[in-house]
Amino acid sequence: MVSPAGVATKLFGMYASSLNTRPLLTKAVTSGVIFGASDVIAQKVEATGKPMEVQRTLTSVAIGGCYFGPAAHFWYDWITQLITGQQL
16 A cells, blocks of 8 residues: 555656646646635635535636736746845
């Protein structure tokens, strides 16, 4: 049986490899998943007997994956080129 730490290490390695080979796609997918998961959690927290709003969640996934992930990728790339060194 594989330990949870071994599984986590393998998953992290796969993620790191994907960041090296396809950084923009990896960041877009990661951002979309995080945006979608956070919306699901928010709907569960604020739920008062209302059904899950699937359109709202899909919109969150689209904004995270198609806008925020790519924008953050290029923003942080630009900032790291603009600000060199380790100190302010």
